[in-house]
Amino acid sequence: MRVLSAAIGAVLATATLLAPSAAAQRETRIPESAIATASQLREAALASDLGYRVTESLTTEVGPRMAGSDGDARAVAWAQAKFRELGYDKVWVEPVTFPKWERRAEHAQVLGAHAQPLALTALGGSPGGTVEAEVVRFADLAALEAAPPGSLAGKIAFVDYRMERARDGSGYGPGSRVRSRAPSVAITKGAIGFLMRSAGTDSHRQPHTGITRFDDGLTPIPSAALSVPDAAQLTRLLQRGPQQVRMSLDCGWTGTATSYNVIGEIRGSKRPNEVVLIGGHLDSWDLGTGAVDDGAGVGLTMAAGALIGQLPKAPARTVRVVAFANEEQGLYGGKAYAQQHAKALRQHQLAAESDFGAGRIYAYSSSAPAYAQRADRQIAEVLAPLGIAHVPGEGGPGPDISPFAADGLAWARLAQDGSDYFDLHHTPDDTFDKIDPQALAQNVAAYAVFAYLAAQAEGDFGSAPKEAKTTD
Amino acid sequence: MRVLSAAIGAVLATATLLAPSAAAQRETRIPESAIATASQLREAALASDLGYRVTESLTTEVGPRMAGSDGDARAVAWAQAKFRELGYDKVWVEPVTFPKWERRAEHAQVLGAHAQPLALTALGGSPGGTVEAEVVRFADLAALEAAPPGSLAGKIAFVDYRMERARDGSGYGPGSRVRSRAPSVAITKGAIGFLMRSAGTDSHRQPHTGITRFDDGLTPIPSAALSVPDAAQLTRLLQRGPQQVRMSLDCGWTGTATSYNVIGEIRGSKRPNEVVLIGGHLDSWDLGTGAVDDGAGVGLTMAAGALIGQLPKAPARTVRVVAFANEEQGLYGGKAYAQQHAKALRQHQLAAESDFGAGRIYAYSSSAPAYAQRADRQIAEVLAPLGIAHVPGEGGPGPDISPFAADGLAWARLAQDGSDYFDLHHTPDDTFDKIDPQALAQNVAAYAVFAYLAAQAEGDFGSAPKEAKTTD
Incomplete structure (x- = not known):
């Protein structure tokens, strides 16, 4: 299906080059002069360390910035100041309100003959509390789901699912599903505590946090992730016989907080009300300094916009960079943005977010309808040398x-x-030293090319309210 | 000098093959039948997972075992039981007494505009206490030594020396010298707290502990190691201006403890009072489970001895395996052994300790005098296929x-x-999953060959009290 659509698009595009037709009148295309400028922009961006410096600034000067924390507030101030320093034409904030969760302390240990500490971290959204109970291990979520109701009464459920490494991060789906679903399943079986092997691909004693949710009507239980080596250790101990574990989490929800989507714009020269949007999310988990998740995304898109702003002539449309609030705990910033800009949906020509680390970009695609596929290919052609x-x-x-x-x-x-992304994701190890400056510059170059060309395109990329959307 | 000595040895050895002489009468050599048996033993050990299983047992069932801790006491019981389970002919313990140091809790954070936590760990021997002060950075120990007296009054000294990676671990000399020397130097300059970049080669947020000592007459100050990424972060912050840090260590000396060298023997068939000694150290730091430091050394030498014990005929001499107590805090077990066995020094034919991780063995050497170099070469020849x-x-x-x-x-x-040894050494990451079973089996094979052949040699390897020692 997809291949067929692309082929039809190619045929249409080729046809329009030879003989303008009714279809051609609607075709989105990018002027040749813009292609040349974009190519120069690409090379300039590759030679620039701006994205690296902006990421260094955020992760160093602010550090951890969990949504609603003091660090988060400092990040909002930092982002506004940085947009201004980088020469953005307009900088503003939009409020985002959400429930606030805090982590204060966390400890666990195996008790008894093999007494030893376990490295763990509370899942975001977990209640606090101390649980001391026997551990029952399950190889995966399905095994837990198959446990008889009541069979975990008074026990700690432990799901030992091993996440797979993949360039496209496809292993994270089943890994994060354990985190989001298994605590609720465990409660329905009677469990009083929940442990999982971290949804991560590393072998360090750095547990991976991340948000979880409890189904309505259930009483939440203390829920945490063990580091990968600790999960393996607990599994080896369980092969020797029953094990008692004490887990103590001091954490929980503490009311409501307001943070902000921070937005900077390079104003369009011809159609300033039409917007190409790029960005990342400003919040991080508390354990690391949020370098690959998502300081890099913020830093590289801020730098890409700034480099476009330094061109002799601004593109036709506005390039808007958004540092979204509280992605980690439920896409609060993204949802707020969609709501606050709902009426301007058609003015948003095309949008791309960077939130998958700081590795090299290897592929480009978009939701462009057939009439915009020529422009999409033009973008891809300027990206190809990267x-x-x-x-x-x-x-x-x-x-x-x-x-x-x-x-x-x-x-x-x-x-x-993202081959290495889940070695670091949501752990204390997500720090600036993990970022490769050359890979980050390639990302800046790609986002600069993309945003500039989308902002120079004549014709749109298909943004339209769902109910009004044409399928072409 | 060394090359010359070896050459002379070779000439002597060759000469004795052709024409027995006075020198030949003293030459240590290994019977051909023993060479054949050792080759079979080598192949059997390579095919065995015994060393891996013993190491797994210690690191899993006991886990962390800092000298004087409950884990240490459990390790002593474990080692005695394991020696017996492995069929050793004789198993006993010898007491080792030392001052006991405890780690209870440790925290640090940057204060002020860039407030954020720092991952650190107290150095062994550090006093507890909370210090809140400005940090002064030094690139290395020499820079700290060059600071004027009094210049660090009321400050925290921070030595940011970066340890180099090397197969033979040669980077650890200057790295550990910062740990052992710099706190005392900092005190003489007036410092009230001490921080160092961990003596490690990794880039994870796992600080490296290790013993330090304070010079007589100085009042010890809280002293800790930052993880490598945290040291880099603090350095970046210091590039922006003065930084205040609060470090809180709850740790210290708590009296005297007694642990034990645990010893197992495969009794010699002809000269049971003559001993070939191999071993590792039983204690570990508290942060990890002591897999590469030194569970592997204990596991692989225990396995090597056990495989020798399973041979149809025991070697002429006794093979003694020692799991030494409290290496980490000052070679207490090794010193106690030397003292307790001082009168039996000559009966100890040759000794080798494994305490450098679980990587493959790549080189063999010994202190053999010229008259024992033929036997030394014979051992090396059977090791060569490894x-x-x-x-x-x-x-x-x-x-x-x-x-x-x-x-x-x-x-x-x-x-x-040891290329990767200092990625893990003295950190929470020193866990069983880091051990490669094939590399460990190669180690077991090498120790089995070595101990067996040394136990079969006719003639000695030069052990003698220093004052009585001949230089040959």
Whole structure:
């Protein structure tokens, strides 16, 4: 299906080059002069360390910035100041309100003959509390689901699912599903505590946090992730016989907080009300300094916008960079943005978010309809020298633009190599030293090219409210 | 010098093959039948997972076992039971008494505009206490030493020395020298707290502990190591201006403890009072489960001895395996052994300790005098198929046999590839999952060959009290 659509698009595009037709009148295309400028922009971005410096600034000066924390507030101030320092034409904030969760302390140990500490971290959303109970291990979520009701009464459920490494991060789906679903399943079986092997691909004693949710009507239980080596250790101990574990979590929900989507714009020269949106999310988990998740995304898109702003002539449309609030605990910033800009959906021409680390981009795709596929290919052609393949029909929108995309926003995806991403994701190890400056510059170059060309395109990329959307 | 000595040895050995002489009467040699048996033993050990299983048992069932802790006491019980389970002929313990140090809790954070936590761990021997002060950075120990007296009054000294990676661990000398020397130097400059970049080669947020000492007459100050990423972060912050740090260590000396060297023997068939000694140290730091430091050394030497014990006929001499107490805090077990066995020094034919991780052995050498170099080469020839080079004159004795070696004990060195050792050493990450079973089996094979052949040699390897020692 996808291949067929692309082929039809190619035929249409080729046809329009030879003989303008009715279809051609609607075709989105990018002027040749813009292609030349974009190529120069690409090379300038590759030679620039701006994205690296902006990421260094955020992760060093602010550090951890969990939604609603003091660090988060400092990040909002930092982002506004940084946009201004980088020469953005307009900088503002939009409020985002959400429940606030705090982590204060966490400890666990095996008790008895093999007494020893376990490295763990509370899942976001977990209640606090101390549980001391026997551990029952399950190889995966399905095994837990198959446990008879009541069979875990008074026990700690332990799901030992091992997440797979993959360039596109596809192992994270089943890994994070354990985190989001298994605590509720465990409660229905009678469990009083929940442990999981971290949804991660490393072998360090750095547990991976991340949000979980409890189904309505259930009483939440203390829920935490063991580091991968600790999960393996507990499994080895369980092979020797029953094990008692004490887990103590001091954490929980503490009311409501307000943070902000921080927005900077490079104003369009011809159609300033039409917007190409790029960005990342400003919040991080508390354990690390949020370098690959998502300081890099913020830093590289801020730098890409700034480099566009330094061009002799601004593109036709406005390039808007959004540092989204509280992605980690439920896409609060992305949802708020979609709501606050719902009436301006058609003005948002195309959007792309960077939220998958700091690895090189290897593929480009978008939701462009057939009449915009020529422009999409033009973008892909300028990206190609960066080692980026055009893969029409693949992928989907980044997390914070997905609520707006669900309403009809056109999206693009610049797919990063995430092979190592889940070694660091949501752990204390997510720190600036893990970022490769050359890979980050390649990302800046790709986002600069993408945003500039989308902002120079004549014709749209298909953004329209879902109910009004044409399928072409 | 070393090359010359080896050459002379070779000439002597060759000469004795052709024409027995007065020198030949003293030459140590290994019977051909023993060579054949050792080759079979080598292949059997390579095919065995015994060393891996013993290491798994210690690191899983006991886990962390800092000297004087409950875990240490459990390790002593474990080692006795394991020696018996493995069929050793004789198993006993020898007491080792030392001051006991405890770690209870540790926290640090940058204060002020860039407030954020820092991952650190107290150095062994540090007093507890909370210090809140400005940090002054030094690139290395020499820079700290060059600071004027009094210049650090009321400050925290921070030595940011970066340890180098090396197969033979040679980067650890200057790295650990910062740990052992710099706190005392900092005190003499007026510092009230001490921080160092961990003596490690990794880039994870796992600080490296290790013992430090304060010079007599100085009042010890809270002293800790930052993880490598945290040291880099603090350095980046200091580039922006002065930084205040609060470090809180709850730790310290708590009296005297007694642990035990645990010893197992495969009794010699002809000269049971003559001993070939191999071993590792039983204690670990508290942060990890002591897999590469030194569960592997204990596991692989226990396994090597057990495989020798399973041979149809025991070697002429006794093979003694020692799991030394409290290596980490000052070679207490090794010193106690040297003292307790001082009168039996001559009966100790040759000794080798494994305490450098679980990497493959790549080189063999010993302190064999010229008259024992033929036997030394015979051992090296049976080790060669394991990828082990003979490097006469290189290296020195392992830590726990070094006090006895200083008194005159003959030693051998089976040099392990330590390229990755200081990624894990003294950190929470020193866990069983880091051990490669094939590499460990190669180690077991090498120690089994070495101990068996040394136990079968006719003639000695030069052990003698220093004052009585002949230089040949």
